[in-house]
Structures are given as C-alpha cells and as structure tokens.
Amino acid sequence: MTESPKPLGVTTTPIPGFLRLDLTVHGDNRGWFKENWQREKMVALGLPDFAPVQNNISFNDEVGVTRGIHAEPWDKFVSVATGKVFGAWVDLREGPSFGTVYTTVIDPSVAVFVPKGVGNAYQTLEPGTAYTYLVNDHWSPDARYTFLNLADETAAVPWPIPLERAILSDKDRSHPRVAEVTPFPAAAHTGRRVLVTGANGQLGRELMRQLPEAGFTVTGVDLPDVDIADATQMAAIDWSRYDVVVNAAAWTAVDASETGEGRPATWRANATGPSVLARIASEHGLTLVHISSEYVFDGTIEPHTEDEPPSPLGVYGQSKAGGDAAVTAVPRHYLVRTSWVVGDGRNFAKTMVGLAARGVRPSVVADQTGRLTFTTDLVAGIIHLLTSGADYGTYNISGEGPLVSWYDVATRVYELVGHSADEVTAVTTSEYYAGQAGIAPRPLKSALDLSRIAATGFTPANSMERLDAYVRSLTQG
Template sequence: MSELSSRKELGIEETPIPGFLRIDLTVHGDNRGWFKENWQREKMVDLGLPDFHPVQNNISFNDEIGVTRGIHAEPWDKFVSVATGKVFGAWVDLREGPSFGTVYTTIIDPSVAVFVPRGVGNAYQTLEPHTAYTYLVNDHWSPQAQYTYVHLGDRTANIAWPIPLEHAIISDKDHAHPALETVIPFPAQRNRRQRVLVTGANGQLGRAMMQRLTDAGYQAHGVDLPDFDISDEQALANVNWSEYDIVVNAAAWTQVDAAETDEGRPLAWRANATGPALLSRVAARHDLLLVHVSSEYVFDGKHSIHTEDEPPSPLGVYGQSKAGGDAAVCAAPRHYLVRTSWVVGEGKNFVRTMMSLAERGVKPAVVNDQVGRLTFTSELAEGIIHLISQRPEYGTYNLSCEGEVTSWFDIAQRVFELCGKDPQSVTPVSTEEYFHGKEGIAPRPLHSLLDLTKIKKVGFTPRPAHECLDEYVKVALNQ
C-alpha cells in the first residue's frame, strides 16, 4: 500500500452524470499499513459533497476476482468506497430527464470514493481477491423499497467490463435484468409528490391542512389523539420517517383556562412543549422540514403589534407551554414556526358560539378591550403551503388574516348582523369586568395584532378577515 501514501489531496470532481461525484481520498501509509479519513463530513461538504445525512453503513465482501453485481438504482443516496482490494465501478443514470442513459466508469481503490445520487444505477466488479467495499446510505433499507434495474451487458450502455461478463461471477437475478430501452425511468425528485404528516389532523387547522394539501398535490397523512400522541416518545420511534418529507404540527392543548388547573397544567405542557420538542428532534435526525403552529399567547399583549423577533412574555400556563414548544422547534435545522391568532375553522370556535347565541335570542356581553385579527384556517393553511412550496428562509413567520384591527365585541356584532339579528343585542364589557368574581380564569393578552410584513415579503398576502368572516357565516347559515 505504500504507493497510496499521501499521493493526492482530498478533492471532489464532477462527472458526466449530474450530481454523481468522484472523491479523491488521502491515504497515509507506512510499513505497517495505511490510514485514511474515509468519510469526513465537514471537509467533504465544504468541497461540494451534498450534506446527505447517512443513516446506515453496509459492507459487501467478495472473495473472488470477477464478482459482478448490478446494475441497480436505489431510492437513496450512497457514498461508496473500498476498505480493501479494488473494484471497477460502472454507473448508468436511470433518472427521467435529459441525462437518462449516461454512463460513467472508474476504478475504486482505497484512495477513491464516489457519491451516487438516488436513481443512478450502480454496478461493481471485483479486480482483486478478498475485496470489501463499503457504502453509506441516507435511508434505512426496506423490503418495500422500489428499485430500477438495467442489464449488465446492455448494448446501449456498452460498458467496457475489465473481465468479460461471460467470465464474470453474476447472480441469476442480475442476469434477468431488462434492457435499457425497456426501463421505466426513476422519477425525478422534482416530479415526486411531497409527503406530509399532519399531526392534530382532527382539529380545526388539521382538517383544513389535510384538504388544502391534497388540493395542492401533496401526499397528506393525518394523525391525532387517541391513536397518535406526539408527546409519546415510543409512538414517534415507531414511525417510518423515511415515508415523509414534511411534518406539519397542528396538535396543541388549547383549553386556555383548563391549563391553569392542577390537572390541566401538565397536559398543556405535554402537548405544547414536550411534543414539539420530540418532533424537533425527529426532524433534525431525519432531515425533515418541520412546520409548527404557535400562538400570540406567547406574548403579554402589552405591545400594540407583535413582530417575529419580540421576546416571549407569556402571562399564563397555556402561553408558557407554547413558548416552551417554540424554543424547542427552533432547534430543528429546517423549520417554519408559524405564529397565529384567533383561529376560526371547522369546529367549535368564537364565531360559531356567537351564531348559536344569535339564533337562540341570547344577548351576550362580549369583551371590547381585547383586539387583534381573526385567522381563518383556510388562509392559515394556504400560508403554510406557500412556505413549504416556496421555501423562503427558515424561521418564524406571523400569519393571520389581513385587514383592520377589531375586538371580540366588534366581531360578535358583525356575526349577529349577518345572522339577521340586531347587533345592538351585544353589550360591550371590559376583560376585567367580564371575568370579575370568576375563578380559574387564565390571563389574556389585550393586544393580539401580528405584524404581517415578513410573510408578505416572501409572497403571501392573506385575505382580509372581514371578507373571510362574511363568507364563513353565510356558508354556515346555508348548511
């Protein structure tokens, strides 16, 4: 091995196959043998190797010269190198697109490695006895994995095997692979539908997300209690995360007053902090995009408008638990923390309550000193889809409906009017007066207005809240 000793510097070169890279490794040797850094993430990424997050290491040992394996294209990326011996490597691009059928070959010894993108067919022929080549992959092997194959002796590929195939050692399975002209190309990543797991799928936002994601061409799978608990570490460990690209966390404990009780406090923290922390860890480990939905309750409401960079200052347990979850989510390398307010969708909410009161002839007292904007789940879902499809800078984005600032009292009056009832039936009252003498009431932020400048700058402008409110009530009245 002395001829390998320090004969070249670490380097990466491109090949005729797009994304396929040849890596020169520095091997240090002496009379005792040799040493090399076979995989060095920081140095190699700096030189241009994709940061592909390997999760499994495999070794193939071949006892005889002429063992030939392939040509197989797998649904994961591979970093291939030799531990001992020497192989002839041949690769055929089997991905759909203009490079389909492109061939590249090289010799791999301990001083050479290659990066093989998913969908590129690979084959190896041993040139020395007792050869072992090793490969890192960024997905766990699964018997359900879909491979694409081509015959080793395909005339179109015309690979110049050092050892003619009639003298090589080949399995019956590899002998049966099809000709290149009959191969169905491996689907390009850009054409594959993104796979999204929606937690809290039975909630107001969850239902809207499932519908909108499907309409937008995503593969959406929803989970919720009691079948799936995001705060259950074992439940998360049982998920095959390779089946997903994105996680949208719409699960939360939203019972603001109940969170102040001895029974509710740990439940709120479990759902709103522990669960997001576990999802953040999963997202980092499996290179997933995590979208987490938060609340303006992480602020004390003393500012007239809240920006994304305002430090959290929650007043009650609900807000405190949400702030804890937000901090954990920010540890995920790829995340969108979407902060919203006053959510209205399919299910129990303030607007539905006011409609019921109007219908029953009840004349409610409604607080007029809590101000903000409604957020309809249709707009919230569309905004989230805009983020995951356009991929602006990761981080925190405020997202509510647009329009004028209103109080709960203003909204209640408008709902009564839309229901054909006298809006003067609604009486204004301060928050302090409304909750006077009541026990177990969580403090509320008085100002819930979110600054939407950032989300607008990346191309999404929500509809005005009053337009959405009018449509929502009219549709509900006709149901």
C-alpha cells in the same frame, strides 16, 4: 499520490440531484490521507445535508466484480478506500429524467452522492478494492428496491470489462430490462410524503384537503389511535415512509389548562409530543413543521416578530413555548406561529353567527387586538414553505389586513347576517371575566409581524375579506 492534491469540489451531473465530488488526497512516502466525509465543507459546496446513519463497506478480491443496478430508498455517499471502480448510475425515478445514465471512475480522490431512487452499479478495476458508502436510513429487509438489468440495451452502460467476462451474482443477471421496470415512486424522492398529526382538527382537516391538491402524498393520524407523546409508539412507526411531519396536534383548551387535570395533559400534548417528534425528525432527517401560537408572548408588544423572546402568561402558552424550544433544535424545521384561527369546526365567527340567529346580544372583549387566520391561508403558507425552498426557521403566518379586536369581529359578523352592530356590547377582558374562577390570562396584543413570510414570496389574504366570505358561506349554505 500526487504532490499537488486537487481541491475539494462538488459538480452536478445529468441526473438531477446526483453529485460527483473531488476529494483532496494528501500523500507522501508513507501513503495517503483524505477527509472522506466532511459535513461542514461539503454542505457549503452544495452537498445535501442528508444526515447519514449507517456506514457500509464492500470488499472485492478480484477485478471485474460487478454489482447492480439497484435503486434503494435512501440516499448514499459512495467513495473508495482502496483500489478503483467503474461506477454507473441510472435514474430509475418516475419523471422526465427516468433512464438518464451517468458513469465515472471512482478512486480514492472521487466520491459521489446518489439520491434515493437512482440505480447504482459498480465494477472493480483493481484487485483488493474496497468501497464504502454512508446511507441516511438503516437497512431493512422490508425496504423497497427498484432494479435494472446490468446488460439493459437502453441504458447501454459501457462496462470496461464486458459482462460475459465479469463476476456477477445470479440475482443481478436476472433483473428486468427497462421496459419492465416499475419506476421508483416520485413521491418517495421529492420530499412530498407527509404525515399530518392532529389530522381531525380544523387545521388538520384543511391540511388533509390541500396537501394532496399540491402534489403531496398524505397520511393523517390523531388521537386516540396515535399519541405523539408516546415515545414507544412513535418509535414503532416506519419513518422511512415519510419526508415531512406537520404537527397540527395540540391541546387548545386554554382555561382547562389551568386546572389540576388539564395542566399535565396540556404539557403532554404541547411540549412532550413535539419534543418526541423533534427527536425523531432529527434522527431520520425529516422536515418538521410545527404550529405555534401568539400565546407564547405576554401581549405587551405589537406586532410580534419571530425573534421576540417567549414570555407566556399561562400554562397553555408556557407549554407551547416548551414545544417550540424542542422543535427549534431540529435541523430541518419550520416553526409556524399563528393566531386567532378560523376553520372547519368550532370558532369565534361561527359562534357569533349562531348567537345572532338566536337573538342573543353578547358582550365581547374590545381590548384584545390581532388578526384572524383562516386555515385556508395558514395551510397555503405551510405548503409555500415546503415547496419554495425557504430557509428553515420560524415564520409568522396570520391573515393580512387591519388590526381588529374581538368586538370588531363580532360587530362585523352581526352586520353581515343582517343584525345591528349595536346588539354587541364592548367590554374589557377584566370586565368579561369578572367573578369567574380558573380563567387563563390572555395576551392583549396578538398581531404578528408578517414581513419574514412575505419576503419568501407569500402574502396571506386580507383577514376581514376572508371573514366576509366565510360568514356568507355559513348563511347561504
């Protein structure tokens, strides 16, 4: 071994996402030593934090053993333990880089990172060669592979040992030429395969509408078919089919959460379910997007920043804080905190339109302040986080614009539908709920600080302008 080992380094190649690594090998008269896999150092140099779960070793007795070209549905970190191999890789993913070829020789001082969908082939150059590879999914007989013939004329791999003299399997000899290859699906290697939980709710429906428009492949699930708090049921899902989980499932009946029956149901949906998803996302290297609420705060500070410690007043807020704590342990997570959500379903604005139409003169609380969040903006913000490369962590997303009270929203709705604001009476929260039992405490100040999401390049629409358009859509449609 060299007396002056080369430093650890990561370099890019013509194949997008495919990386070549120089490994530091220390040698003396006894032999050599290297750090074959060092997550912290390698990630700092640009290697994806791909969370390997399985280590495989291929031993080859003779020179000229040739395997490939196989594209698997998982990422691989490949290095040599003994001997030397010629490696050839062909991008078999659909897209503009399809067919791009890269070759290099791998000895103990070289490793490569191979993204899913890139075809691998290796030819041994020394006897007794063993190469090892880390993968970030467990091998499955049902996994989908894409193959290319080793002798494909278009790829024209310059094999050091001609294939007619190499040692090949019959299967590898029979793989198709490039013209007959079905490319590895783009959605399977771009992080765009999404599972949406709570897909039938007002936020879930908007996610199911916007995500496909943004180029994501989306699957939606909800109760009673899928219960995210059922660990056994969740473990049975084939998670290799997904890159992202957006958890829009939640128990949102705030007052019912305070009852004997509602308390465990609330914790099951809002804390146990997210904790199950958090464990799965960590194990499978998934990105977890989880929707939280300003109810994790007591409402004494305004606006709420992402770094404010939780201080929930009631069971609903406590359960959401519990779920948040589990989600923040996931390496790849976006915890999205929002407030006063309005979407396709039951919501405050629609209720006010109905009351006005029936001639009802409601009393509405005027001491709870915040901003409305329309699901169109909330989902747009989630998509922005997933596509912009924003740092993982917690982000507030609500509507922009002035701070308002529920009373302000109600009077605006009444005016928009041709009624007088005087038909709405302002009351305090304590006055509104006076004499009612089983009422959950509400935070009085709900506005969220939006500077962190704005710093990533996303600014939601003005919530009151959104309200105007929404009410017009209800009355004109």
